[in-house]
Amino acid sequence: MANIIVLGTQWGDEGKGKIVDLLTPGFDIVARYQGGHNAGHTVYVDGRKIVLHLIPSGILRPKTLCVIGNGVVIDPRAFLEEVEALRAVASVGPDRIAVSAKAHLILPYHGVLERADEDRLGEKKIGTTCRGIGPAYEDKAARRGIRAGDLLDLDVLKGKIADNLAVKNPSMRACGLEPIGAEEIFARYAAFAEALRPYIRDTSRLLADRMRLGASVLFEGAQGALLDLDHGTYPFVTSSSATAGGACTGLGVGPTAIDAVLGVTKAYTTRVGSGPFPTELGDETGKTIARRGDEFGATTGRPRRCGWFDAVAVSYACRINGISRLALTKPDVLDGLPEVKVCTGYRYKGGLLRDFPSEPWILEKARPEYRTMPGWPSPVRGISELGDLPPAFRDYVRLLEDLVEARAGIISTGVEREETVFVEDVLAGLVDRPAVRKP
Ligand code: IMP
Numbered sequence: 001m002a003n004i005i006v007l008g009t010q011w012g013d014e015g016k017g018k019i020v021d022l023l024t025p026g027f028d029i030v031a032r033y034q035g036g037h038n039a040g041h042t043v044y045v046d047g048r049k050i051v052l053h054l055i056p057s058g059i060l061r062p063k064t065l066c067v068i069g070n071g072v073v074i075d076p077r078a079f080l081e082e083v084e085a086l087r088a089v090a091s092v093g094p095d096r097i098a099v100s101a102k103a104h105l106i107l108p109y110h111g112v113l114e115r116a117d118e119d120r121l122g123e124k125k126i127g128t129t130c131r132g133i134g135p136a137y138e139d140k141a142a143r144r145g146i147r148a149g150d151l152l153d154l155d156v157l158k159g160k161i162a163d164n165l166a167v168k169n170p171s172m173r174a175c176g177l178e179p180i181g182a183e184e185i186f187a188r189y190a191a192f193a194e195a196l197r198p199y200i201r202d203t204s205r206l207l208a209d210r211m212r213l214g215a216s217v218l219f220e221g222a223q224g225a226l227l228d229l230d231h232g233t234y235p236f237v238t239s240s241s242a243t244a245g246g247a248c249t250g251l252g253v254g255p256t257a258i259d260a261v262l263g264v265t266k267a268y269t270t271r272v273g274s275g276p277f278p279t280e281l282g283d284e285t286g287k288t289i290a291r292r293g294d295e296f297g298a299t300t301g302r303p304r305r306c307g308w309f310d311a312v313a314v315s316y317a318c319r320i321n322g323i324s325r326l327a328l329t330k331p332d333v334l335d336g337l338p339e340v341k342v343c344t345g346y347r348y349k350g351g352l353l354r355d356f357p358s359e360p361w362i363l364e365k366a367r368p369e370y371r372t373m374p375g376w377p378s379p380v381r382g383i384s385e386l387g388d389l390p391p392a393f394r395d396y397v398r399l400l401e402d403l404v405e406a407r408a409g410i411i412s413t414g415v416e417r418e419e420t421v422f423v424e425d426v427l428a429g430l431v432d433r434p435a436v437r438k439p
Contacts, residue, residue: 002427003258004219004258007262007263008264009317011233011275012222012224013304014265015266015327015329018043018412019410019412022410022420023218025061027216028210029216029218030056031067031219031251032069033246033250037106038299040053040299041057048089050089054074054082056068058218066097068098068099068100069103070102070251070252071240073105073133075106075131080192099203100202101202101203102147104137108132108185108188111130114134114135116177120175127273134238137229137240139164162182165180217257219253223240225243231243235360260324262409263317263321263406267329269309272302276364278346279309280306281307281308286307288337309342311404312344315404324407325409325430326408327411328411328412335381337375339372341373342396342403345368345369346363347368376391382414384418385421410426411423
């Protein structure tokens, strides 16, 4: 059985939760490799809306083991609250969830300092979720971070909290904030340690052992390729490696263990937070898409910015992630529009850019070049048979496929599991028939 990565090809919120949930019965393990509780993966089961932030969507299927890798940053309180909330709908516990001992922890000062930093930036703010994600990764890179494994020895934990506060409290004071007491944090995290201990494992070893026995793994990305720290629209990005490479470093798995990458792509584009977004619509169509698509952040509730499908951006995402197959989501949101547009290039300083530029200030000024297609007169909402999709919609999909050089293996036509068209046996397609990319 294949091991695949499932990740978002845009700025997050592509509907990865539903796709991972759909594919999970074909896998023994779902492993998350980056991000933290900034993510919000929404899954609908029997009309019930379930939002997951940290725990992989695989938890909603009865037998899947869920792994939270070293590349993830964990707020212990958020993790434990999510475990409790899930008890009503899933079996949860250390037999179902393993947390890497090497995963870094989010501490209370991370969120507080992040908010102060965003306030200081004012108009230039990143528009982060203020969950302490970026500052936790900063401490990881600065080599002073506190990891889940440190919870296993309370003396070590105490020492590390004291060392960190010696750095953080002067920063807190400089921002006009009250310093944080070491004892208070230690007491709180010692209590978390008690609850978290059974989940903490050497997850790289665990994955290797299970894969050797034939287990298949779905590697679950959070956020999206265009929010990747290296390859996204820096500095308007998240602080982790949301692209396919992150699966290896974020879980301690070699690239040879991974067979293919499935890209999840919305039939239009959304973005939450600041940063360039060439196809953003400030008009009534944008508002219609936002309303119909219920485009509000699953984590912060912020309205998402909406726009047309950007084939330049998604083509770039397919290239840097090695994507040959797509799961196309939410086309039903475009049902009934008289016409739909697809960005095929950017006009910049009199020229036409066909490649996604590295510099956000170029992207900021780039004007999209559109190909306009007729809308589809009958809705795609709820369709589950390929043959029932309206011809005009199939033309739209074909155009996207040609522009981004990847095939749609799955088309999601609604929020429920049943509202899905399987264009092919996507897992077999991914592994056996990689898309041919133009030289
Ligand atoms: P951070 O991840 O909280 O540091 O936020 C950095 C940027 O990533 C902001 O623009 C956020 O809105 C965006 N972001 C973070 N997580 C998600 C997500 O799950 N979906 C969409 N955008 C996200």
